[in-house]
Each structure stands twice: as structure tokens, then as C-alpha cells.
Amino acid sequence: MKKKASSSDYLYEAAGLKKEFDDGQVQALRGVDFKIADGEFVAIVGPSGSGKTTLLQMLGALDRPSAGTLQYRGQSLLDLPDPAAYRAHEIGFVFQAFHLLPTFTAVENVEIPMFENHKTPVERKTRAVELLKSVGLEQRVNHFPAKLSGGERQRVAIARSLANSPSVLLADEPTGNLDSESAKHVLDLLTSLHRDRHMTLILVTHDMNIARRAARALQMVDGHIVFDGDPEKLSMHPIV
């Protein structure tokens, strides 16, 4: 999908996107429209329950919308022949709670996404070590997550998200479990990845200061996008 000529000028195009739970009693997304270009840094902001995580699930093909369309490079994500391949090769996930597997070392955690990539164990390890070096963890390669600080764990998670050289990084509150200093390092790292590798970075947060690092903000309230534009203007929308 990555190498294919795009039939669309946009990376993502959503129209009338809806997601309902419990037979329609809960409406997480109520007809959302947006377009995201390749290489953009977009912050999705909003209060708890506004639908931002649900939207991230749709973008990562972790869930299917109840109605509407969502396209990636012109292809509907609803009709993906192999959603796992899309997640493996196009998407890198960074989670708030890191979600490192506790019985695997840092380098082994980074190797995990490469199992679907037809790499030999040696190639996987070499690549994982390179990625850990690139996030400044060359001294922590063989440490288990329990022996790492929160910031280090998130950096391992970021290295893991880059394992298959994805086009898009989807980050769900990536600094939510970190102290301010670690949070700054993680944000600097994500920002530099976006800038240096020209990756599309879509970051969910409820922190206005973090959102302001993005080039664009989508503000969500009750399943609607109520603001789409320059994050500096978000202060005029104090719902966050």
C-alpha cells in the first residue's frame, strides 16, 4: 500500500464517520469529516469521552465504523483485504501505558512487530538495536521493562512503533503517564521523527501545550469535530 501510486491527494479522508456502541445507545462518533495530508502533524484534542480515542482506533483499523467512509491513500479502510498487513506496515502505535510486554527485554519488545515482516531473527535483532540506539537507549537494550523508567519505556515503545518503517505514527496520550521532563523528551523525539523522517504524526491529547506543537488540531466534543485548524487558536475554544 505504501509504495502504490495514490489515487488521492490525501493520506486519510473521512466522510460522515460514525461509531455507535451498545446498539446505538452510545454514539462515540456522530458523523465526522476530515482530511489529513501525508506528512502532517495533527493533534486530536478533546475531553474524555469526546471520541478521540475511537477516532484513533478507526485510523489504525483496530475497529470498524458503524457508518460513513474512511479512506487511506484512496483505499477504503473498511474493505482492507488484510487489516493486519495495514497495521504492520503502514501504522506505528504509541500507547499511553506503553504496553511493553513484561517478559521481553527492550530489544525483544522492539522485535515483536517484525515477526510479520519475513525478517530473520538476526535481521530483526539488528534492526531493533539500531532503533533503540536512535532513541538513545543503547545502554538499555537488554533491560526488561520493569527495570526502565517511564520515559525509557515510552522511548522503547516509540522504537517499537518504528520497527516496520511505517508511514503514520498514531500516538494515544503518549505523555499521559510521564513526568514533565520525560514528557518533554518523548515529545521532542516524536516531533523530530515527524520532521526528520517525514512521517505523518497523529497524536491524541487533552493537553493544550502538547497540541500546540502540532501544525494542526482537530478538536472533538461529543463525537463531533468542533474545530479544525491552527492549534494556537484553540484557546478560543475552551471546551478542552
Place this chain on the structure above:
Amino acid sequence: MTFFDVVTRSLGRRRLRTSLTLLGIAVGIAAVVALIGLSHGLVSSWTSGMKSRGTDIVVANMRGSLTPKPFPASTRDRIAHLPGVSATCMILVDLMSIENAELMIVSGREWGCFAWDNLKLVSGRMPNDQNERTVVLGTAAADILKKKVGDTVQIETEELAVVGIVNGGAFVENGSLVLSLPLLQQIMGNQNQISAIDVRVTPGTDIQRLCAEINRLVPEAHADPAGEHIAGSEGYRVINAMSWGTSLLAVLVGVLGVTNTMLMSVFERKQEIAILLALGWRQNRIVRMILWESALLGFFGGIIGVLLGIIGVQLLKHAPALRGMLEPDLRANLVLEAVAIAVFVGVLSGLYPAWRSSRVAPSLALHG
């Protein structure tokens, strides 16, 4: 890191639970090894006893029991002249409680026939004639009864002098008390009755055809190639079926144990599975991971079970009821079968948990 490392690491996470599950499978497999090993041992021990005596065909009435039912000694006259029969030996055999031993093999043999030839004296002498009220003991029988040459042994109401200790060249032979046929017939009150005719054939004889001929002439008994008369008996089939039944019941407990463990593991690791899906793992890889985990539990449970089974039969063969009567037969194919059953049990037990793992929604990765 290989996929196998991922599988083994998952099993190592809950060591106590994994160990208890392994033990559950191991007990089932140990039962298979011990009971089937003993059951096979029954056949192989008697077969080797026959071979040691040089018997090619056994004519006996084994229906419904493990010890043959008596039939008239005159039956021998109908088969001794048949082409291909080189020699015959009439035998009366029974399992008896001898002094403090619960069950011993007592074998009365036609005086001077070939069934005495394999008995090699270890000490003492052989009986002087068929009327001498003496007995020779196989080495294991002497050990069990704690008898030596010069002692006496009580068989039913008769007290016989032990004149020799013999090595019969086979486990069953060494566990037997051997005396002359007329003497045992007299002790048992089975005058002119025998329970088997051992037949030796001339080289090149078609044994199956000769058996068929004997069976035609002797409807009250049945001729089988040596060893097959035990395996084909109803008694042995019942024992074998009971052994498998008991073993499989124990294995079923193992199946439930592994299923429970794997199901708990899948429930506990729902979010971890969702994370793996979010990281691009395909559902079939998750299913394979769970199946490999349960198969490995089965495999290692099987190995431990085989070891426990081997230890178990070593203990069982010294049990008073079995001592000297049979040597457990733990041949390689039984061990392989047991491990294969354990792996099958593992895979079978993993099927439902694996299916459940395939139902985990990847969106769970973003929860919590």
C-alpha cells in the same frame, strides 16, 4: 528472538500454574505408561517364557481368563502324530497363593519333556523322577518365598522339598515353581487334566496352517503361535481395555487442566493479544501461539509423565500381587505413543482457548 522464544516465554510467566498443569498431564501420561506397560508386559513376559522353553505353538483353552482351563490329557494323542509336530509337552499351570506370597505361578510339567531343558541349575539338583515329592524354584520365586535348597514349600495341603533353584532364562520361568505334572495333578485334584500342550514344530513348518489343523482336531482347546494365546485371550483383552480406559480417564483430567490453564491465560492476556494485533500480528499467528503453548505443555507434561510412569512400574512390579509374574514392557513405541498422546492432548486442549484468542478485538489495545 524466535517465535518459539515468544511461546516459551509466555509459559514461563506463570510458573506455578504451568507446573501444576504439567503435573496434571504428567499423571495421566504416567497412568498410560504404567498400566499399558504392565498390560503389554503380561504378553511379552509369557511370550519370552515360551521362547525360553522352545515352544512354537500352545494348545490351551484361554477363553475368559488369563490362566488356561483344564482339559483331558488324552487330547495330546490327537495332535502328537501330526506332520510338522516334532515334540509335545503337557503342562498344568495355575496361579496360587503360596505361603506368604499372594500369587505365584505353579507349573507342572510332563516328566522328561523339552519344557525341563531350559531350566539351568543354579544350586541343588533336579527331581530324580516324576514321583519324587519335590519342587524346583525359579530364582525370582526362591527370592520371593525366601527359600533355598533344603527348605520346604507348602503348595495347597502338600509340603514339598525344595531340591533345586533354577534359571529358566525368562522372567516368568524364574518366577515359577516347577514340579512334575503327575504331582501337581495330584495336589490340585485334577487327575489326567492338563491346561496346555506346548508344541515344538519341525523346521520349515507352516505354524499357522498347523494351528488350523490342530484347531480342527481339538475343538475343546485352541492352538495359537506361542505368545498369541495370551494376547488373544478374553482376559487379556479385558485387562488391556481396562488399562486404556483408566489411562484415558486420567488423560481426560489432563485435558481439562490444560484447557482451563490456557483459557485463563487467554482471558488474562486479552489486552496483550490486542496489542500484538495492533502491532500487526495476524490472528492466525495468535492462534498458533496459543496452540504451540498448549502443545508444549502437553509435550513437557508427556516427558515428565513417561518418567513418572517408568518409576511407577518399577514400584508396581515389586508389589506383592505382581512380583515375579510379569516384567513391565516399556518399549520405545509405548514411550513415543505416550508423548504423542500428551502432545495431542495439549493441542486438543488449546483449540477452544485459541479460538477465543482469535475473537479478541484489537481495539482493546487502546483501553487502559
